[in-house]
Amino acid sequence: MQYTHTINDGIITIKLKGDLIGEDSGVDIIELVNDTIQKDVLHCIIDISELRYINSSGIGVLITILTKFRNKGGEVCLLKPSESVQKLLIITKLNAIFSIVQNESEAIDLLKK
Template identity: 60%
Template structure:
């Protein structure tokens, strides 16, 4: 798994590529997120359009991210999942927990207006 992030208009934009399998990067990523939440960044868009595969540990990473933001009164939106990932989100019913949108711009509008 590779990830990158940036902050635009007080929205933490996280991009994943490859396979989200909750490997060693998971703890490092959660630490980065926690640091930004402590800086009063409480909105997050996660671009998963380049994610090929996600396993149960990867789902755990997404839920941990969601929990951290919601515990601070924030929100998380998933952006543009591929067909395989979208099927997994439906099977696990995570599509009922996460808002899913088609673009970063749509995510920012949704997050800022909420």
Template identity: 60%
Template sequence: MNVNVESSLDKNNFIVKIAGDLIGDETGPKLMGLVSDAINDGARNCIIDLSRVRYISSSGIGVLITILTKMRNVGGEVFLTSPSEHVKKLLIITKLNNIFTVYDNLEEALANIP
């Protein structure tokens, strides 16, 4: 799995672009470290771009929920963008679409996040 990370110009938003399968393995701790660093740098929102994620395992769902918990503990929020049809179905089946705000694309997320 390849994890690309970029910070937006607005220091409150931390953008994570993920490519491949989100299965937890070594990527989970790596993502947790990146999110912790972003929080320490003042980020209060985490935007996760799922446009290049093909599959999310139960461990991958755990990673997303852990990121959400970390962000909410500092008064922040996590937003998901660009999920594939398969990932959208998974979010609906697991009812995570009720927990996360999901946007169709990154530009829409950035335009709607305060």
């Protein structure tokens, strides 16, 4: 899996590409989140539009990210899940705990409330 990130106006956007299966990149993303939170960036958009597959370890990575931000009073939005990832979020009932949006402006509006 590959990922990139940007920080703008107090929001980190992490773009994931490929398969989120909890390999080393999952650990790297958690470290990135920890560093970001220490810099008082408390809102996160995770762009999963190019994520093909998530396994249980990958779900654990997403839940860990959500927990870290919420413990500091922040929030996380998932952006544009593919159809297969959307189905997985529904089956696992993660759609009830994550804010899932279809465009970046919607995510920013939700996080700035």
